[in-house]
Amino acid sequence: MDKIIRINTRDRTHRVENLSDMGFLGGRALTSRIIAKEVPPDAHPLSSANKLVFAPGLLCGTTAPNSGRISVGGKSPLTHGIKESNAGGTVALALARLGIAAVVLEDKPDEDADWCALRISADGVEFHDAGELAGKTTYNCVEPVHKAFGEKNAWAVIGPGGETCRQASTIQFTDPSGRPTRSAGRGGLGAVMGSKKVKALVVDPSGGERVKAEDVDAFKTSTKRWAAMLKEHPVTSGGLPSYGTAVLINIINEAGALPTKNFRDGRFDKAPNISGEKMAEIIEKRGGKTREGCHPGCVIQCSQMYMDEKGEYLTSGFEYETLWALGANTTIDNLDDLAVMDRTCDEFGLDTIEMGNTLAVAMEAGIIPWGDGKAAIGLLRRVGDPSDPLGRIVGNGARFLGDAYGIDRVAVVKNQSLPAYDPRSTKGIGVTYCTSTQGADHTAGYAICQNVLNVGGHVDPLSKEGQVELSKNLQVATASIDSCGFCLFVAFAVLDNEDGVQTMADLVGARFGRSFSSDDFVALGVSTLKDEQDFNERAGFTKAHDQLPRFFSTEPLPPHNTTWDFTAEEMQGAKV
Amino acid sequence: MDDEAHIEFRCFATLGGYQPENADRFPVVPGETAGDVIRRVGLPLDEVNTVFVNGRQALMSQRLEPGDRIGVFPKVGGG
Numbered sequence: 008m009d010k011i012i013r014i015n016t017r018d019r020t021h022r023v024e025n026l027s028d029m030g031f032l033g034g035r036a037l038t039s040r041i042i043a044k045e046v047p048p049d050a051h052p053l054s055s056a057n058k059l060v061f062a063p064g065l066l067c068g069t070t071a072p073n074s075g076r077i078s079v080g081g082k083s084p085l086t087h088g089i090k091e092s093n094a095g096g097t098v099a100l101a102l103a104r105l106g107i108a109a110v111v112l113e114d115k116p117d118e119d120a121d122w123c124a125l126r127i128s129a130d131g132v133e134f135h136d137a138g139e140l141a142g143k144t145t146y147n148c149v150e151p152v153h154k155a156f157g158e159k160n161a162w163a164v165i166g167p168g169g170e171t172c173r174q175a176s177t178i179q180f181t182d183p184s185g186r187p188t189r190s191a192g193r194g195g196l197g198a199v200m201g202s203k204k205v206k207a208l209v210v211d212p213s214g215g216e217r218v219k220a221e222d223v224d225a226f227k228t229s230t231k232r233w234a235a236m237l238k239e240h241p242v243t244s245g246g247l248p249s250y251g252t253a254v255l256i257n258i259i260n261e262a263g264a265l266p267t268k269n270f271r272d273g274r275f276d277k278a279p280n281i282s283g284e285k286m287a288e289i290i291e292k293r294g295g296k297t298r299e300g301c302h303p304g305c306v307i308q309c310s311q312m313y314m315d316e317k318g319e320y321l322t323s324g325f326e327y328e329t330l331w332a333l334g335a336n337t338t339i340d341n342l343d344d345l346a347v348m349d350r351t352c353d354e355f356g357l358d359t360i361e362m363g364n365t366l367a368v369a370m371e372a373g374i375i376p377w378g379d380g381k382a383a384i385g386l387l388r389r390v391g392d393p394s395d396p397l398g399r400i401v402g403n404g405a406r407f408l409g410d411a412y413g414i415d416r417v418a419v420v421k422n423q424s425l426p427a428y429d430p431r432s433t434k435g436i437g438v439t440y441c442t443s444t445q446g447a448d449h450t451a452g453y454a455i456c457q458n459v460l461n462v463g464g465h466v467d468p469l470s471k472e473g474q475v476e477l478s479k480n481l482q483v484a485t486a487s488i489d490s491c492g493f494c495l496f497v498a499f500a501v502l503d504n505e506d507g508v509q510t511m512a513d514l515v516g517a518r519f520g521r522s523f524s525s526d527d528f529v530a531l532g533v534s535t536l537k538d539e540q541d542f543n544e545r546a547g548f549t550k551a552h553d554q555l556p557r558f559f560s561t562e563p564l565p566p567h568n569t570t571w572d573f574t575a576e577e578m579q580g581a582k583v
Numbered sequence: 584m585d586d587e588a589h590i591e592f593r594c595f596a597t598l599g600g601y602q603p604e605n606a607d608r609f610p611v612v613p614g615e616t617a618g619d620v621i622r623r624v625g626l627p628l629d630e631v632n633t634v635f636v637n638g639r640q641a642l643m644s645q646r647l648e649p650g651d652r653i654g655v656f657p658k659v660g661g662g
Contacts, residue, residue, distance in 0.1 A: 252662055460633070
């Protein structure tokens with residue numbers, strides 16, 4: 008896995024470079040290194056100077072369970088800082104089999120240029136006309152992509168959101184069933200792909216090879232230990248496969264940290280209606296599936312197939328974050344309405360977290376009523392019409408809509424909407440929201456483990472003590488995990504096993520036949536964060552940007568009636 | 584005369600089956616602890632990971648007061 012494919016989207020040429028010239032990098036470490044080194048920090052994210060990088064993690068393509076994630080990097084149209092958006096799906100495996108460490112989309116064609124679909128195979132890179140795909144939703148691309156390229160490819164696609172360069176647009180990746188359900192969701196990278204007039208990236212792995220470890224025996228031994236760790240931990244073997252990530256709705260609600268009605272309350276009285284338990288009950292009744300992997304080699308199986316009332320497939324990857332953002336935060340509690348909204352976001356290629364916050368702002372503005380699922384679906388669908396000005400505004404996210412309508416209650420950090428944990432009652436995650444290079448992001452340093460879930464120890468969620476150090480350590484470990492291509496949920500098992508980090512390091516060492524210690528594993532995360540922080544500093548971010556909106560400091564959050572009481576200065580301890 | 588005190592008592596995820604039918608008005612006697620009521624409904628202690636009393640994580644030894652809200656969870660995670 009040593010090839011970097013650089014594709015010039017203006018003159019439709021490509022060249023192949025050797026990764027080893029850049030260092031021992033993969034996944035997020037590689038996307039962030041390329042962006043930090045090659046994109047001018049003052050570049051407009053939609054300009055020809057920005058790049059879009061797809062990089063499978065270091066262990067992608069191997070037999071190690073849950074190592075098939077892809078990192079997508081660029082300068083974010085939403086935050087105007089560096090972005091790594093991480094997704095499951097099948098593209099990472101396909102690229103790994105072709106020996107490709109990264110695909111870099113460069114330059115951009117003229118405004119009136121035709122849309123293209125890129126096909127990458129063992130024979131090289133081809134540009135195909137994508138006129139037939141343009142304007143189509145992601146699901147509606149399935150048939151024409153199959154017709155044009157065959158059914159056994161892995162592919163990434165943007166929806167109307169990305170095509171019209173919306174700041175909340177995603178890149179959707181095919182899951183093992185071939186549906187484009189897995190999102191590189193955050194930060195609007197779909198718009199970067201759209202600006203380069205690339206509708207789809209189709210990867211044909213058929214001429215590739217199985218990825219082999221350099222040290223076969225050592226890799227086998229570590230894989231066995233790794234698989235056992237994931238299969239024995241109650242979170243990765245019990246709660247997640249049975250209820251999906253939505254298992255969190257009730258526990259975060261009970262902890263008083265489920266942001267409700269645009270962060271006015273820490274509890275939603277209708278939380279049980281949108282819980283993982285309720286979802287599993289409906290799925291079973293309608294003949295769906297409660298367990299499904301988002302990428303080949305997943306042993307956790309936290310995805311699902313959610314069916315409508317007629318028993319027809321409606322959506323999958325129906326996550327806790329989605330249910331919270333579109334549900335509790337807007338006070339919509341009808342699971343079927345939320346499933347339609349999730350599907351609509353996947354169809355148009357929109358980040359569900361950003362859209363949930365945006366709908367809450369639309370409710371603040373009186374555009375639609377609080378708790379009205381049908382009205383919310385109607386507003387979301389307007390994003391799919393490029394000639395609809397309000398749809399265009401909504402597709403740009405919470406802050407943009409708030410500015411357009413004069414709303415001062417907008418929960419963002421670095422312009423990116425907050426995820427599903429109120430930082431006043433889970434302060435560790437608040438530190439991550441403030442200091443992550445990504446803007447408000449829960450995955451960047453998931454302190455909910457220690458604040459609420461009693462995984463990896465316990466840190467009192469309402470106290471300031473220990474939160475900065477906790478968040479920093481998690482942010483470093485997460486950057487390493489993202490660079491290896493691991494699913495972040497392995498962290499639940501890793502945090503509760505003394506040999507967790509060592510096992511991950513051993514897998515990397517055996518895969519590449521090199522010495523790779525647990526210190527090296529940590530160092531990979533530190534250097535990745537340094538690249539990202541360096542880019543953001545040069546792009547103009549200062550410590551003043553490492554803070555929550557002021558209302559979190561002045562409005563106590565029920566039921567614990569706590570406020571956010573960290574200064575931006577105190578936050579600096581969480582940086583590497 | 585009603586000399587019984589009541590709490591709200593909820594069990595979640597894989598422990599949902601242990602939730603008592605009178606979860607909204609579960610009777611407690613003075614001096615009972617979180618651990619006492621958890622044992623009383625037969626919850627398997629080795630599967631109980633997190634106990635909330637009024638939204639704060641509690642020890643098994645925490646004494647319950649009338650009107651308390653108790654939530655019992657196995658080890659869960661997501662995100």
